[in-house]
Amino acid sequence: MLKKNKNLVFILASLVVFIILAFVYANPVLSGKQLFQHDIVQYRGGAKELLDYRADTGKETYWSDSMFGGMPTYQMGSQFKGDVIKKIDSWLNFLPRPVNYLFLLFAGFFFLGMVAVRNWKYALLGATFFGLSTYFYIIIAAGHNGKVNTIEYFAPLLAGILLVYIRRQYIWGFIVTTLFMGLQIAANHPQMTYYLFLALGFLFLSELIRAIQKKTPMKHFLISSGIIAAAGLIGVGMNSQRIMANSEYIKETVRGKQILTNESNTSGKSGMDKESMLMWSYGQLETLNLFIPRLMGGGTQEPEGKEMMNHVQELVQENVSTQAEMDRISKGFSGMTYWGEQPGTSGPAYQGAIVCFLAVLGFFFANRKYRYWILGVSVLTILLAWGSNFMPLSDFFIDYVPFYNKFRAPSSILVVVELLFPLIAMIGLYKFFTDEKLTQEYKQKILLYVSGATLGLLLILLFFGKSLLGFHTANEKMYFPPFLLDYLVEERYKLFRTDAIKAFFYVAIAAAALFMVLKNKLSQNVALIIIGAVSLFDLWTVNKRYLNDENYVDKIFAENPFQTETSELLQEKVQGNPNLEPLLAHVNVNKTLETIAEKDQTHYRIFNNILGTFSETNTSYFKSSIGGYHAVKLRRYDDVINEYFQVMDSVKVPNVLNLLNAKYWVVGGPDQPQALPNPKANGNAWLVSDIKFVNTPNEEIKSIGIIDSKKTAVVAASDRKYFDGKPVQADPAAFINLTKYQPNELEFKSQSKTPQLAVFSEIYYPHGWKVFVDEKEVPYIKADYLLRAVYLPAGAHNIRMIFEPEVIEKGKWISLLCFGLFILLSAGGIFWMKKNKDRKITVEEKI
Numbered sequence: 001m002l003k004k005n006k007n008l009v010f011i012l013a014s015l016v017v018f019i020i021l022a023f024v025y026a027n028p029v030l031s032g033k034q035l036f037q038h039d040i041v042q043y044r045g046g047a048k049e050l051l052d053y054r055a056d057t058g059k060e061t062y063w064s065d066s067m068f069g070g071m072p073t074y075q076m077g078s079q080f081k082g083d084v085i086k087k088i089d090s091w092l093n094f095l096p097r098p099v100n101y102l103f104l105l106f107a108g109f110f111f112l113g114m115v116a117v118r119n120w121k122y123a124l125l126g127a128t129f130f131g132l133s134t135y136f137y138i139i140i141a142a143g144h145n146g147k148v149n150t151i152e153y154f155a156p157l158l159a160g161i162l163l164v165y166i167r168r169q170y171i172w173g174f175i176v177t178t179l180f181m182g183l184q185i186a187a188n189h190p191q192m193t194y195y196l197f198l199a200l201g202f203l204f205l206s207e208l209i210r211a212i213q214k215k216t217p218m219k220h221f222l223i224s225s226g227i228i229a230a231a232g233l234i235g236v237g238m239n240s241q242r243i244m245a246n247s248e249y250i251k252e253t254v255r256g257k258q259i260l261t262n263e264s265n266t267s268g269k270s271g272m273d274k275e276s277m278l279m280w281s282y283g284q285l286e287t288l289n290l291f292i293p294r295l296m297g298g299g300t301q302e303p304e305g306k307e308m309m310n311h312v313q314e315l316v317q318e319n320v321s322t323q324a325e326m327d328r329i330s331k332g333f334s335g336m337t338y339w340g341e342q343p344g345t346s347g348p349a350y351q352g353a354i355v356c357f358l359a360v361l362g363f364f365f366a367n368r369k370y371r372y373w374i375l376g377v378s379v380l381t382i383l384l385a386w387g388s389n390f391m392p393l394s395d396f397f398i399d400y401v402p403f404y405n406k407f408r409a410p411s412s413i414l415v416v417v418e419l420l421f422p423l424i425a426m427i428g429l430y431k432f433f434t435d436e437k438l439t440q441e442y443k444q445k446i447l448l449y450v451s452g453a454t455l456g457l458l459l460i461l462l463f464f465g466k467s468l469l470g471f472h473t474a475n476e477k478m479y480f481p482p483f484l485l486d487y488l489v490e491e492r493y494k495l496f497r498t499d500a501i502k503a504f505f506y507v508a509i510a511a512a513a514l515f516m517v518l519k520n521k522l523s524q525n526v527a528l529i530i531i532g533a534v535s536l537f538d539l540w541t542v543n544k545r546y547l548n549d550e551n552y553v554d555k556i557f558a559e560n561p562f563q564t565e566t567s568e569l570l571q572e573k574v575q576g577n578p579n580l581e582p583l584l585a586h587v588n589v590n591k592t593l594e595t596i597a598e599k600d601q602t603h604y605r606i607f608n609n610i611l612g613t614f615s616e617t618n619t620s621y622f623k624s625s626i627g628g629y630h631a632v633k634l635r636r637y638d639d640v641i642n643e644y645f646q647v648m649d650s651v652k653v654p655n656v657l658n659l660l661n662a663k664y665w666v667v668g669g670p671d672q673p674q675a676l677p678n679p680k681a682n683g684n685a686w687l688v689s690d691i692k693f694v695n696t697p698n699e700e701i702k703s704i705g706i707i708d709s710k711k712t713a714v715v716a717a718s719d720r721k722y723f724d725g726k727p728v729q730a731d732p733a734a735f736i737n738l739t740k741y742q743p744n745e746l747e748f749k750s751q752s753k754t755p756q757l758a759v760f761s762e763i764y765y766p767h768g769w770k771v772f773v774d775e776k777e778v779p780y781i782k783a784d785y786l787l788r789a790v791y792l793p794a795g796a797h798n799i800r801m802i803f804e805p806e807v808i809e810k811g812k813w814i815s816l817l818c819f820g821l822f823i824l825l826s827a828g829g830i831f832w833m834k835k836n837k838d839r840k841i842t843v844e845e846k847i
Contacts, residue, residue: 010120014110018127022095022102025540028552029096036553036579037143041561042629045617047076049624049743054079061744062245062768063803066620067628068637069605069660069786070743070763072249072805075188075632080241082812084819085182092183093149098140098547104152106131109422112155115162116370116423117430121525125532126426129358130155132539133418134293134350137547142346147412150187154196154419156180160231161200164224165207166369171829173224174231178822181235188242191407192415199377199416206373215369234825237818241811248767248807253632255406259697260639278394280409281387282349283341285469289348290417291356292461293542294499295469297492299347302337303545308491309336312484319483332479339473339492341389342411347546349414351421353503354510354535357454359421362428364446365438370427374420381416408631429531432514433524444518451511458504465500466493506538550577557583562621564591585670586611586618592673593622596664603684603741604663605761610673614641619666626662636786637763643701652705658682659709659784661761684738685748687756687792688713689730693720700785713759713783722781726791729754736792736799744803751796758799760788768805773797 023030049066050073053059060081064073072078080086093100109130113123139147160176163169184193204225211221236243250256258273289295294302320326338345351359363371383393387410397404432443461468470477471492472485480488513530516522554573557563557580563570566587574580589610596606605626608619613627620628633641644656657665663681668674690712694700703714715722734752750758764782771780771790774797783789790799 007120011110011114014120014124014127015107017124018103018106018110018131019095019099021106021128021131022099025102025543026096026099026552028549029099032555033552034555034558035097035140035551036558036561037141037145037551038579039143040145041143042617043077043143044561045619045621046628046630047073048621050076050078053743061742061803062805062808063744063765065603065605065624065743065762067617067625067630068633068763069626069761070624070765071630071634071637072245072765072768074242074245074249075630080245080808080812080815082816083186083239083241084816085186085238088179089149089183089186097145101136101140101145101148101152102131105136105148108152108155108159112159112162112423113426115159115167116427119430121528122426122430125429125528126422128532128536128539129352129355129422129425130419132352132536132543133422134347134539134543134546135415135418137543138299138347141547141551146187146189147192150184150189150192151415151419153180153184153187154192154415157184157196158200158203158419158423161203161228164227165203165221168220168224170223170227171826171833174227174829175826177228177231178235178826181232182238182819182822185236185239185243188246190246191412194403194407195381195413195416196419198381198413199420202373202377202380206369206376210369234818234822238815238822240814240818241808244807244811244814245805248805250406250632252634252636252765252767254635254638255632256635259635260701261696261698274388274394274398277398277405277408278388278410280342280345280411281389282385282411282414284386284389286340286342287382287385290351290414290421291353292458292496292499292503293348293350294495296340296348297335297338297495299546300335300338300344301346302495304491304495305336308488311487311491312336315484315487319481325481328479329481329484332473332476334473334475336488337492337495339471339476345411349411349418350539350542351418352535352539353506354531354538355421355425357450357507357510358425358429358531360450360454361432361446362424362426364450365428365431365435365443366424367427367431370424374424378417378420381413385411385414387411429528433517440518444515447511447514447518451507454507455504455511458500458507462497462500462504465496469496471496502538506534509534550579553577553580562590562618563587564594589666589670589673590618590622592666592675593619596666596675597623600663603738604661604681606664606666607657607662607678608666610666610668610670613645626657626660634763634765634786639701640704640786644705649705654678654680655705655707655709659704659761659787682710682759682761684741684746684762685736685758685760686710687731687734687736687750687752687758689728689754689756691715691723691728691757693717697785704784709759709784713757713789714785715781715783715789719781722779722791727755728757728791731756746801748799749797750792750799752792753794755791755793757783758790758792759783760790760801762788762801764788767807768803770802770804772800772802775800 046067049064050061053061060079062073062078063070064076092104095103106127110123110127113126114120117123136148136151156176157180160173160180163173163176167173207216207221207224210216211218283296286296316329320329335344363375383390384397387394394410431438466489471489476485476488510531513522513527517524517527561583563583564587566584570584574584593606603624605624606619607613607626608616611618615629616627617629619625640656644653657678658680659682661681661684663678665676665678666673667676688711692703692707692712692714694703694714695717700714700716707714731752731754734754734756736748736750736758738746739749740747746762764786769788771778773790773792778790780788780790
């Protein structure tokens, strides 16, 4: 009992340590500052209509017109009634951002460590290995909150599964697995969850093989697999609303089936095109930046980049005399401090020199029940991260592995390595110190070979790095003159050399500590402290390159990033902070948008041609936008963007903007923006009597740029039967007007002496929208490739459109049922355990 209480004290103390570490790292939050994240700024703009509707009505809208002409809000922060598991997630994330993320990354892995090795010292050390992985800090800085929220539940979910398979704690394992499966799904980043499931598949295969080899009873394997399957299903079921809505939505997005047929797409084929999927592929040598952070320069925007750019400009001015040579040089430019094969990157997936070194040792020292499946997963995910640089494997997964083609940026699959390297490193270190089956000779031999190979590799890279790594891109070598290329190679080599030397010393210190323990010249506890301190210093200092005090700003900027006025005080606060400088640079544009919205409060859209129409949400913050910023756009809208807005045709683009009711265009420059009214905009709805039937989606999308859309509607031939018994005829005096607008409910009044087709400047989405004419529900069709249309008989009519997705209500009851089942089974299991324990105590007392 005393030992158990003492252990509990150390566990609680470890949790306190994690809170302290998180607050020390994110110390600006103590002074009231908030994290400024690019993607969260974009989210605030895109979700403004959703948030305003929630604040004004106390209800939820699952459709918003704020971005891309209108889209479901399932991936924009919508909330679901009966979503109990999400409330638990919010309770666990009770600390201020990003302290909450850091604490849960540490604490979650600590729990995994306690399950794997049942020793708080090693669990604490492993938690710092995992919780300080550089990639997590990069995505926190960028604002990928859903991603890091998902990753923080990786370790405890794996812990629950290990409780069942390895520890045979069936009831506790079921409870933990179900809870964290639910939380994992609730965090709502399917890509990260998918990658974790690939890893768990290897664990399942490993346990199956062990059962076949009779290293574990087949009965135990079958019972364990059944428990985990049940836990997984209930955990998924607790998220039924979210999953059902997203699965319905995803089919209509860029992750669903292709509609058009062209050079890169085949109609009916599911998923993104390979070029988009594999754009962010890790270079094969770049994988070594798990071990050396600046092997390929780190990130595109490293602190040293500004100084390098200044010197490059000086060199160019001194040595370049012709415009032709200047043009040639400009073709080679990409980034100063990154020369890898990705288009750009915010930083490396650095795991830590000591962690990688210990992970390699772990593959020799850890239990076989861990080492083989972890090795297999690690190798697979590294190869998949290469993406376009290892096409045989990528092609296989894209073509044959379910759902793999739904996700882009294969480099992000390295999150699996970032979970498993700390795990195998921790287990291997524990076994190195405690496993009596490992002889001193074996330990010394493996330690000598691994440390010698690791340090030798570092020396080779240091002495022969310029020839092995190059320190330049293919474009730079092609277009840069020698004076410029030589300068960049030398400066980049210096960045690499500094980090490589550090890695050499960090590994040498860790190896020396282990050797000294073997020679009885150092105690185990001191060695752990040395390894932990050096690793923490290493990862902490690298992470501060990407998430530091500059990422924190005054509350006014974090909560109101779309400033419309400037002042000396604001300029003083912004000065020198690269994260904030764009905010004030957009003040004039924001003021223009605000003025438009205040003067004209009717419903329409704005085409902002200044800030990058399809990569900004400033417009959405003030009014509905033609553009926006979101990774999961509706497929039809994305097709229109690619067809018309990649090349700005002066006739076709205005025609498309008229269709989308772009009543105002914002043009000019950031300093002097101009708001141009567009009198030719079609309005919210219009009546047509000329129907142009086309046979293919390609004909349909090409037609909308050239027809007179106020008179003619383009309709797919497959919808011809919709007009059976429904003639249309022109009436010059006919009209249709919007009388009520809410994002999920619109009302119109129409008047016509003849039957007509009403075309609405509302994006077609086949799920959830209901159309009522004079309070009678009627079917609607798609017109002009991406809009809704409804047949209206002659006369005066009231038309109402409401968005009521059936999956939301169905999903709510399934979610509540699954959560209730989880509580019932958990309570029953705990009661059964207690009853058995009491029975055992009674029997022992009688004996």
